[in-house]
Amino acid sequence: MKKHKSKKASSTAKSKSAPKPGTPRDVDEYLARVPEPARSTLQKVRAVIRAAAPKETVECISYQMPMYKYKGLLFGFAAFKDHCSLFAATGSLVEQFQSELKPYKTAKGTIQFPSDKPFPSALLKKLVKARVAQNNAKQER
Numbered sequence: 364m365k366k367h368k369s370k371k372a373s374s375t376a377k378s379k380s381a382p383k384p385g386t387p388r389d390v391d392e393y394l395a396r397v398p399e400p401a402r403s404t405l406q407k408v409r410a411v412i413r414a415a416a417p418k419e420t421v422e423c424i425s426y427q428m429p430m431y432k433y434k435g436l437l438f439g440f441a442a443f444k445d446h447c448s449l450f451a452a453t454g455s456l457v458e459q460f461q462s463e464l465k466p467y468k469t470a471k472g473t474i475q476f477p478s479d480k481p482f483p484s485a486l487l488k489k490l491v492k493a494r495v496a497q498n499n500a501k502q503e504r
Contacts, residue, residue: 390422390429401442401478405429408440408449411484415491434498438491442478449474449482449490456494460486 387393390409394402412431413422420433428441428450436452446468451457454471457464463486468475476482 386427387424389424393424393429397442401447404447404478404481405440405442407481407484408447408487411482411487412438412440412491415488415495417495433495434502437494437498445478446475447478447482449476449487451490451494453494453497456490456497459493460490463489 387396394405394409397405409429413420416431416437417433420431420437423430423432425432425436425439428439430439430450431437438452439450441448441450451472451474457469457472457474461469464474474482
């Protein structure tokens with residue numbers, strides 16, 4: 364898995380991709396800012412995504428949260444005050460796994476789960492593998 368760090372813009376040339384002030388440079392920095400128990404929960408989510416995703420997947424910060432890219436957006440995650448979220452980058456994936464995701468609040472490619480309860484590893488692996496298949500099929504068109 365490749366890591367991609369955000370680059371700081373120089374004071375003379377502002378880049379469109381320059382991180383906003385306070386944006387973490389990488390996933391390690393993002394997680395360091397997250398309070399427990401969400402930090403431990405998201406560290407487990409990160410490990411599962413990294414294990415399930417192809418080795419060419421890039422880990423980065425996008426939209427001020429950890430994101431994984433493989434032939435397009437693959438998956439992301441974030442901590443919020445009362446929950447953690449997974450971002451599947453497409454609503455069709457949430458629809459495809461609707462019955463398995465019943466215990467969770469879902470909306471258009473987003474899955475919310477409690478900060479103190481890790482998302483089930485087996486289900487997350489299935490979601491990542493299905494998203495990889497979607498991106499592979501999209502690229503083959």
